[in-house]
Amino acid sequence: MPPAAATKRGHAPPDGGWGWAVVFGAFISIGFSYAFPKSLTIYFKEIQEYFTVSYSEIAWLSSVMLASMYAGGPVSSILVNRYGSRPVVMVGGLMVSAGMVLASFGRTIMHLYLCVGVIGGLGLALNLQPALTIIGTYFQVKRPMANGIAMAGSPVILFTLAPLNQFLFDSFGWRGSFLILGGIVLNCCVAGALMRPVNNNTRPKPKTEPPEHESESQGCLHKFIDVSLFKHRGFLIYLIGNVVMFFGFFAPVVFMAAYAKHQGIDEYSAAFLLSIFALVDMFMRPATGFIGNSKWVRPRIQYFFSFAVSFNGVCHLLCPLLPGYVGLVVYAVIFGLAFGMVCALLFEVLMDLVGAKRFSSAVGLVTIIECGPVLLGPPLSGALVDIFGEYKYMYYACGVFMLVPGIFFFIMHYFNYKKLDEEKRQNVPVDMRTCEEAVQLKMSQDSNTAHDTDG
């Protein structure tokens, strides 16, 4: 049985029907959450001149926004656990919009840090978590597919925002652009409107019941966020591996164009590499979801994730060996494949480990802990480049930072699966860890009947 999310449910997840509209809503929310901070960099040069600040001061804007987004994770989880996804996403959309509109009137750089960085970042956090959580409530059998499609929102929205931001900048300067972006990001509220709580159609239930039941057995804090997750084997494996992995995850993307220019490639071809990467990433995410859904992969999806992480590692270790522009294009394509695979599975495997009900708390805890490596990764890599004067050591470091967790995942999940199978065989009242595993087997057996019944 699919463990329900904190919202109440009286029936199995629909795995279709309105679920696809929810996936579209999640696509938009997740897309804005990841793509919005990256797309703002286009305005940095002019803002830097306008306020007469140094390059690192303006780069802080991105960092503050990203830090707010990650630190806001637990807040988001608590709110989702209490109120469900829809209101949280809508409030998040309003927050980002308000932040951008206020920023367009900014007189100092501090003003921008607060409005775009803190308020905007927090608003994006309120978009990301609920979007991921609600997929778990609507999908069980087709969940990897749904996750893959929703995560594809990030590259697609980045692809649209990048030229749009350039156009806005040329037409309206940075102030007008921020105002209009405040409007555009309001579409997250539309996405939120689509995130209908899953049992709305069947039977309205009093919202206070589940939390009360839970709090009796778990204590005060658990009314808000589930910290017993830190005793959960699968969660710990995920957390440890991810913390190490994120040191080397984003830096290669950040430095791709710079590395190309360092090799003597002109600016446009270097930018084109990023476009190739984004395009491959865009298609790989739903494709990975599809593969993850197949009956061979689904029961052992953790191995698929381990493979994806290791693949990234190998890719970066081999990158410095590929010569010339053709080599870089090949690298961009393979990196796009690897990156897309990991991103599509990133939250799916967490859902698989902890179950949809605890997912909201899990993802909140994970994002706030990942905040550190995500923010430190690129500057540390940059420092490596500065110290050695060339990029290959940075790529080796990133490769190691991804290969080691990949192998770690393989080994730990081998043991974890063994333990889960043992626990299932012993037939004791198993906890949520085994629940998911049992469901996978049942679902893969029932996949035929499920296909018949889904809408």
Added chain:
Amino acid sequence: MAASWKRLLFHILLLLVSCRHINTKTPGPTPPPLVPISSLPTDERSVSLKGESHTENVELLNPVNLALQCTWTGNQNKLPNITGFWRKDGDEVENSRVTVQLEGDEYELKRVFSIVSEESLGSYSCVFGSEAKIEFVLAAPQIGEVRDKPIVSYVGDSVVIACKMEETKPKPGSWNWYKANGTDKEQIFVVAEPLRYEIKNEERKTKLVVHNLTEADGGLYYCGAVYAISTTMGHVELKVISFQEPLKPFIAIVIEVIVLVAAILLYEKSQSKKNYTEGNGATDQMNTMTQGENNGPEGSSSTRQRKI
């Protein structure tokens, strides 16, 4: 100092040697020199041409006596004598037409020009017969990175317009700013309007800050990098718009969002009303059917689950 005198001597010797073959040679075209020609430093540029034409860019900072030397390997029928002459900016230089002898399988043309001011800069070409041409483009360092798209700012706001001379090029002595007025350029003097304009100069960068913008402030602005030989210009266009401009698309998008959200919520309400009235009995049935799988708080716990 000794080296440049030696070079000058060498040039004079060359001149004398070539005098045997060339009938007349007069100093290059110059406006009445303000500085005696002999007190200018000298420099030389030479190009060897293998094809039909070539263009060479020469960057100059200070007034100089520039010797331009052209060498041509000739074409299939290597005539022993051809006519060669010099052009400046498309017009033939007076008394520059000479007969060039084929020496060591090559033809050579050489002339010294006095480059003293902006008028002396431009395009100098040596032409061999009617076939080969080498063009020397003499100019002060050009400002490379200029924004080709207009800078957009708002009424009442302030704007920063910047010009930069690349690191690879020599730095200018100073910078000037001009605003286009019809076809003229008017120089901007900060002392005249200190509240409105600010000029911040660094060695290679200059910034013009304009405060309290009005629509009339829009237009072309020129930054001039001042070198001893001339001032090179870069231009940037400024557009000043009112805040209503971005407000219109913003309001349009907000309306679109409100409409969509209302539509989605209304659709959902109508759906749930339908389901509630129709399915009230059916849902109870469905619940008993799924009792064994029920995970809700009021459901029974199976051996497969543990309530948390």
